[in-house]
Amino acid sequence: EDQVTQSPEALRLQEGESSSLNCSYTVSGLRGLFWYRQDPGKGPEFLFTLYSAGEEKEKERLKATLTKKESFLHITAPKPEDSATYLCAVQDEDKLTFGGGTRVLVKP
Amino acid sequence: DAGVTQSPTHLIKTRGQHVTLRCSPISGHKSVSWYQQVLGQGPQFIFQYYEKEERGRGNFPDRFSARQFPNYSSELNVNALLLGDSALYLCASSLGLLEAFFGQGTRLTVV
Numbered sequence: 001e002d003q004v005t006q007s008p009e010a011l012r013l014q015e016g017e018s019s020s021l022n023c024s025y026t027v028s029g030l031r032g033l034f035w036y037r038q039d040p041g042k043g044p045e046f047l048f049t050l051y052s053a054g055e056e057k058e059k060e061r062l063k064a065t066l067t068k069k070e071s072f073l074h075i076t077a078p079k080p081e082d083s084a085t086y087l088c089a090v091q092d093e094d095k096l097t098f099g100g101g102t103r104v105l106v107k108p
Numbered sequence: 109d110a111g112v113t114q115s116p117t118h119l120i121k122t123r124g125q126h127v128t129l130r131c132s133p134i135s136g137h138k139s140v141s142w143y144q145q146v147l148g149q150g151p152q153f154i155f156q157y158y159e160k161e162e163r164g165r166g167n168f169p170d171r172f173s174a175r176q177f178p179n180y181s182s183e184l185n186v187n188a189l190l191l192g193d194s195a196l197y198l199c200a201s202s203l204g205l206l207e208a209f210f211g212q213g214t215r216l217t218v219v
Contacts, residue, residue: 043112094164100149
């Protein structure tokens with residue numbers, strides 16, 4: 001059975017304090033690894049898809065990387081508007097399996 | 109372009125009742141998936157439909173059912189509601205079977 005574990009569960013950062021979120025996964029046949037951002041009471045917002053080990057993608061202050069067993073979401077010089085829950089998911093066949101998410105709070 | 113739209117946005121139901129949630133995918137997307145997200149947890153897969161056929165089913169009881177219509181919109185039905193069915197229900201659409209884009213969700217409260 002596919003498993004996705006995200007750490008830490010929560011992260012408090014000062015504005016400008018860079019950090020990384022971890023997503024460890026076990027999947028029989030990885031078709032893609034996805035990162036989403038979710039604001040309270042809203043649906044997840046698509047950020048990145050990574051397909052193979054060594055792949056990297058960037059968007060503004062966010063950078064996602066992928067290895068054979070884990071993915072990292074690096075947040076560089078975060079701003080308060082980066083506060084959200086970040087979800088990682090793996091796709092195996094027809095479904096996405098999500099981790100529990102990392103709640104990020106960026107204080108000014 | 110319109111994103112994934114879900115209706116209603118919120119609703120309150122009583123234990124034992126039935127509920128129908130609706131989803132319209134992004135124009136051109138033929139795949140619709142449903143997820144349940146309990147507060148503080150990641151979304152859990154319920155169903156996937158592609159070209160009006162069920163392609164996958166998660167570990168949910170038979171009280172949960174879904175269907176996809178010729179225009180690719182979808183309905184999720186839940187019978188005999190339990191308190192534990194209270195959650196945010198998310199619909200996602202995708203072009204083919206890859207990158208999924210989510211709607212804003214339907215917040216269901218069972219009392």
